[in-house]
Amino acid sequence: MSASASLKVARSAQELRRLTISKLGWVACGLALALVIAPLVDIVGVVTVHGVAALSGKLFTQTTSGTANGLLNAIEGTFIITLFAMLIAVPIGIGAGIHLSEYGKNRLGGVIRFLSDVLTGTPSIVLGYFAYIVFIIGFGWGFSLAAAAITIAILIVPYLARITELALQQVPNPMREAAYALGAKDHTVVFKVVLPAASAGVITGALLGLAISVGETAPLIYTAGWSDFTWDGRFTHAPVAYLTYVIWTFIDQPDAHSHALAYAAAFLVMLVVLAINIAVRLVVRRTRLV
């Protein structure tokens, strides 16, 4: 007791200053963390409150006309764009990931990895514009499902390849060796041993790709266009609606009903994206895959 008391007396002005600065530093850091998280909470809150208020049966059963009625066409459009993008991206991304992890420990693998990172860092609007000049203008497809799905696939494949690679690498080598020792072929080793062991990571990658696809806007503006109708089964020469379009155009309309549709669309998109990301993080927490 007396020792600490005498220490307190002995505190010099410099010591006091250091202690004060430290206290202030922690307060500043805590405030910074609060300022980072608060907007997220506010975004989720605002979108949920307005979005839930705008939910109705009509939303899921009627298509938009102008900026009125429901969102059936947009919900269906986002669904089919994502579906076909995933159908293209999953085999390519997982295949590429298998190559990089199992046979890519060489120069070529390094080059592919580097270029894959470059593609990941390319702004999505640049990919969208590329798709516009090639598919819409060059091939003459017009705004269409095919152009949109391929563009989104190009966007997702590098993520998927990289996450698959990381997941496969966590499978211990003795498992591969044991399979080879039993006389297994390359594809048997990969499909029966390595992929099943790493399935959680690969599914994580696919789910994150799905979340990106649902939340993406910029490349779709230049590829999907917009349509007031549900999909008629054509892959080209027919524009497709999608949810994110509703968010960015309807919120600029003056009337409350358009705003309600924009919030409803934002709520649906956010629900899917956040649900996937939270689920993935809870299941594979900090495996450094995401």
Place this chain on the structure above:
Amino acid sequence: MKFRPFRVSVLLLSLLIPAALVAVVFFLVAYSGQAILFNGLHFMTQISWNLGDLYSDPVTVSGISVPPGANYGILVFIAGTLASSGLAILIAVPLSVGAAIFLAEAVPHRIRPALSMLVELVAVVPSVVFGLWGITVLIPLIGRYLSPSGNGYGLLAASVVLALMITPIIASTLYDALLQVPKENRESAFALGATHFEVVAKAMLPMVRTTLIGGIVLALGRALGETMAVLMVSGGGINILPTSLFSPISTIASFIVSQLDSAESDPTNMSVRTLSEIALVLFLITLAVNATAKLLSSGALNVRKRQS
């Protein structure tokens, strides 16, 4: 060498990634060829963006058919991009450094995973939802309390939204690096009588400096290419350089989106070609920034190496 069909097929699949990238660059260059010739170098230094008279007969300038009066200058968009991204970095760096330090050092172990997940989740909110929030929450705030004209759209709004979007990138990079600082370094600083905050600020932060800079450059790359959120809150200024925090701006990325309709109505296609050139410029800028980030972070693994 034996032919192995499985290995060859996955190799071919993985080659599709470089192929896509090469195709992107090739077609952007090929398509913008005429525009590059027509626009020349003053493309980058001119302020005026004018599609020309789209309803008159096109005129031929040095063998290239363009609408009369067409003049494409992108200095305004380059300035808008640099200003909004630069300002966003200025806002985001202190926020994310503070958040990462607090998360790594001050938060109780029990709630740390939940809080770090919240920070990561900020990064996955779709750009367009940030834009929506910007329009409904941020713009009215800026308009009421800060902007002299009462109009919240502009440079400041774009920078704030961008800052929020890139904060988690910097924060999680730094957070992971701080967790890897060897125990010995922390303990020796404590033993010298440093306060906990001094340990973090003077012993730990200098060790992860390169990683931090790598994270900042990576975030810059993201900010430069960000499209929707910026488009929705930036006010879409063209033909005038930003003069204040509240000036309407356009970034390269947001401008590409906003010009779709008018470019499509150009019978000579020159504006579509010029937009392709702009996309190419954006690609090259982000490529340079991301390559820098990559170089920095590959040299920045020294923390982990020292540990072994």
